[in-house]
Every structure is written in structure tokens, then in C-alpha cells.
Amino acid sequence: MNTVDFIEAVGWFGNIILSIGVLPQVVQTWRTHDVQSFNWLFLLMWALGVLFTFVYIAYNDMVVGKYQWPLWLNYLVNIIATFYLVWAKYYYGSLKKS
Template sequence: MNGIEILGFAAAVLTTASFLPQVYQTWKTKDVSALSLPMLTMFLTGITLWFIYGIYKDSPSLVIANGITIVSVFLLVYFKLKYGKK
């Protein structure tokens, strides 16, 4: 593993971990009022594209980080749809 891939993993850990408190908070409180569905949908699409790009570039840091982030953002979208105004 080269230095640039290590840098990628460091960035991956920080950016991926930043979503986990929001997912946990939303799950516990079921308050989705501050979540924007269009933003989450656009972000999910972008992260999915980064994931695919990481596969093609054979970059473990991109694949792992974006794979985990896809799950996190998908959960937020699910919570927004489930707990949003009915």
C-alpha cells in the first residue's frame, strides 16, 4: 500500500465516520425534520458513483469508505421516508 492510498484511507475513515452520529441520532429520536430528502438523494447518487469509480480504479479506500457511506445515507433516506410527515 502506497502513501497516497494511506492518505485515502485516513480521509475515508473521517468522512465515513462523520455520518454515523447522524444516523444514530436519527434512529434514536426519529426526528427527520432537519434532513433534506433531495440532498440525501443527490448525495447517495454521488457516493454510489464514487463507489463505482473506486472499483474501476482498484482503490480499496474509495470502495470501502463509499460502501459504508452508501449504507449510512441509505439508512437516513429510509428514516426520512418512514418517519417524515405523513
């Protein structure tokens, strides 16, 4: 395995771990509907951060013509998961107040 292939494998491995890392929180929130411990500022900053970073990566990849698929995987999974957690905080938080 040459250096480029090794670095590509490291990138895939790291981004898969980051993508999977958010899933236990999503599953727990889906099952329990418990969102009290989520901080609004953290969730909104995280959601906007992953969205804007993805736009930056996607734009640069399209300009250069070389796509960094591990980063796309990581950021797409995190965008979906994080926006679900934002929705859950709003929706389940509203139900608890009623």
C-alpha cells in the same frame, strides 16, 4: 516510509474520517427518529452521488486491476448510511404525518 506508503496512509486516514463522519447522524436519527431537518433533494442527490461514484471507482479498479480499498470503504459505508437516512426520512416522516 516511502512516498507511496505515506500517500496510501493519507488515503486510508481521510477515507476513514469520511466514513466515520456520517455515523453520528445515523445514530442520532436511529435514536430520535427526527428527520424533519433533512432536505429531500440533498438526501437523494447525496445517495445517488455516492452510489454512482462508487460504481465508477469499482469499475475503473476492476479494469486497471488495482483496487483503492480506502475509497471502497468510504463509499460503501456512505452508501449504506445515506440510504438508511433516505429510508428514515420516508418512514419516520410518514409516521409523523399519521
